[in-house]
Amino acid sequence: MAIKKPAAKTPAAPKAQTHALPSYLDHQHLGPWGVYLQQVDRVTPYLGHLARWVETLKRPKRALIVDVPIEMDNGTIAHFEGYRVQHNVSRGPGKGGVRFHQDVTLSEVMALAAWMSVKNAAVNVPYGGAKGGIRVDPRNLSQGELERMTRRYTSEIGIIIGPNKDIPAPDVNTNEKVMAWMMDTYSMNTGATATGVVTGKPIDMGGSLGRREATGRGVFTVAVEAAGQIGLGIEGARVAVQGFGNVGGIAGKLFAEAGSLVVAVEDHTGGICNDKGLNVPKLLEHVAKTGGVAGFKGGEALPLGELWGYKCDILIPAALEGQLTKANAGKVKAKMVIEGANGPTTPEADDILGDKGILVVPDVIANAGGVTVSYFEWVQDFSSFFWSEDEINQRLVKIMKDAFATVWQTAQQHKVSLRTATFIVACTRILHARELRGLYP
Numbered sequence: 412m413a414i415k416k417p418a419a420k421t422p423a424a425p426k427a428q429t430h431a432l433p434s435y436l437d438h439q440h441l442g443p444w445g446v447y448l449q450q451v452d453r454v455t456p457y458l459g460h461l462a463r464w465v466e467t468l469k470r471p472k473r474a475l476i477v478d479v480p481i482e483m484d485n486g487t488i489a490h491f492e493g494y495r496v497q498h499n500v501s502r503g504p505g506k507g508g509v510r511f512h513q514d515v516t517l518s519e520v521m522a523l524a525a526w527m528s529v530k531n532a533a534v535n536v537p538y539g540g541a542k543g544g545i546r547v548d549p550r551n552l553s554q555g556e557l558e559r560m561t562r563r564y565t566s567e568i569g570i571i572i573g574p575n576k577d578i579p580a581p582d583v584n585t586n587e588k589v590m591a592w593m594m595d596t597y598s599m600n601t602g603a604t605a606t607g608v609v610t611g612k613p614i615d616m617g618g619s620l621g622r623r624e625a626t627g628r629g630v631f632t633v634a635v636e637a638a639g640q641i642g643l644g645i646e647g648a649r650v651a652v653q654g655f656g657n658v659g660g661i662a663g664k665l666f667a668e669a670g671s672l673v674v675a676v677e678d679h680t681g682g683i684c685n686d687k688g689l690n691v692p693k694l695l696e697h698v699a700k701t702g703g704v705a706g707f708k709g710g711e712a713l714p715l716g717e718l719w720g721y722k723c724d725i726l727i728p729a730a731l732e733g734q735l736t737k738a739n740a741g742k743v744k745a746k747m748v749i750e751g752a753n754g755p756t757t758p759e760a761d762d763i764l765g766d767k768g769i770l771v772v773p774d775v776i777a778n779a780g781g782v783t784v785s786y787f788e789w790v791q792d793f794s795s796f797f798w799s800e801d802e803i804n805q806r807l808v809k810i811m812k813d814a815f816a817t818v819w820q821t822a823q824q825h826k827v828s829l830r831t832a833t834f835i836v837a838c839t840r841i842l843h844a845r846e847l848r849g850l851y852p
């Protein structure tokens with residue numbers, strides 16, 4: 412598909428009557444929030460009369476910074492900084508994961524919350540966008556310390572979360588166990604069991620079948636649809652993956668099951684490659700046992716950073732933001748990039764990939780499978796009636812395919828990238844809801 416960069420001849424958006432943005436919100440901001448703002452600028456000319464409301468997208472609705480003090484096992488007191496940001500709630504309660512990572516910042520969480528608004532609207536689940544995080548390297552905590560930190564964080568953000576207000580879920584370095592502690596802490600503090608306050612819970616306490624695999628399954632489903640559009644067969648396709656956790660690991664497994672060759676994988680411990688295809692189930696076992704892909708015997712070591720230029724058809728960044736930049740996008744040999752991670756590609760890299768004719772399927776549609784099944788979990792919790800895994804997967808695949816078809820058609824209509832097309836579909840829905848709700852309480 413010919414992808415046009417934002418054209419000068421597209422209609423100018425009406426100017427909003429707004430004071431200059433404070434520095435932490437403006438475009439000069441480097442990092443994920445600055446990237447998000449540039450993405451909003453690219454969609455604005457396509458929003459028609461709704462462009463009047465576009466400033467709504469450029470600032471979070473609500474942002475909470477919390478101090479999380481805990482007693483460490485050695486008796487000292489440690490303080491961690493935590494965040495919960497609700498970017499937009501025009502279409503429903505806030506929804507989005509919680510990340511534990513040493514590099515988490517407020518502006519990163521703002522961007523991740525904003526991408527949740529766009530993603531939730533792109534797949535048309537009835538949520539706004541939110542995200543949370545704690546600036547901590549959880550690998551340095553014992554299980555007891557991790558539990559105490561999670562529970563204190565949940566109590567601190569308890570003033571803005573709730574089943575009808577904002578519903579956290581897993582993200583990087585958080586899992587079912589962390590969700591169980593969050594649900595239990597919120598329930599104890601409010602005096603009633605509230606299964607619907609978080610999703611991604613263990614199955615035995617209101618979790619949904621299929622949630623753990625849902626993001627990877629969504630990545631795979633969207634990749635199959637996109638491959639069909641460019642005449643690429645999935646069987647025999649060469650796949651390279653950065654990040655082999657929940658998203659990258661499951662997506663890699665599904666590609667391998669479909670007959671693709673997973674030829675290269677990288678995580679923070681190193682890279683591994685095998686032109687005949689890595690044995691993905693064995694690699695997953697190795698990662699579970701050792702904590703990373705390095706040292707896997709079924710392939711050769713690949714130096715960190717070489718994954719981007721590795722010969723493959725499908726490249727899946729599934730780790731963190733800002734991985735594909737103007738420094739390495741030129742090296743990419745893949746036919747498609749499917750964004751499993753949130754925000755892995757900078758706008759400059761997007762343009763370089765577009766100019767090379769590489770199709771980029773953006774995060775805000777490609778990794779929406781997780782939140783889609785989180786929505787199913789929330790619905791099941793409210794009705795206390797649980798669905799079979801087949802039913803969940805069928806509904807997930809239908810939503811992902813329909814959403815991708817709408818985005819593809821929008822990209823064709825406006826001759827824009829799939830990212831701008833997804834933003835057109837999603838931001839139109841968000842701002843239409845904003846317009847219908849009006850401004851005054």
Ligand SMILES: NC(=O)C1=CN([C@@H]2O[C@H](COP(=O)(O)OP(=O)(O)OC[C@H]3O[C@@H](n4cnc5c(N)ncnc54)[C@H](OP(=O)(O)O)[C@@H]3O)[C@@H](O)[C@H]2O)C=CC1
Pocket residue numbers: 581582583584585626653654655656657658659677678679680702703729730731732751752753778779781782
């Ligand atoms: N979980 C979910 O449902 C969803 C997650 N996402 C997004 O997908 C991405 C991955 O999340 P998830 O799989 O849940 O997280 P996990 O914590 O399960 O896995 C993260 C993976 O990324 C690797 N990684 C981290 N930093 C780097 C780096 N600098 N270079 C190479 N690899 C790195 C980690 O390796 P190591 O363990 O060695 O550090 C690990 O393999 C994130 O962007 C997240 O926001 C999006 C939608 C839903």
Ligand SMILES: O=C(O)CCC(=O)C(=O)O
Pocket residue numbers: 506507508509530578579580581582610611753778779781782783785
């Ligand atoms: O399942 C959810 O609610 C959100 C998952 C998430 O954080 C994401 O899609 O980035």
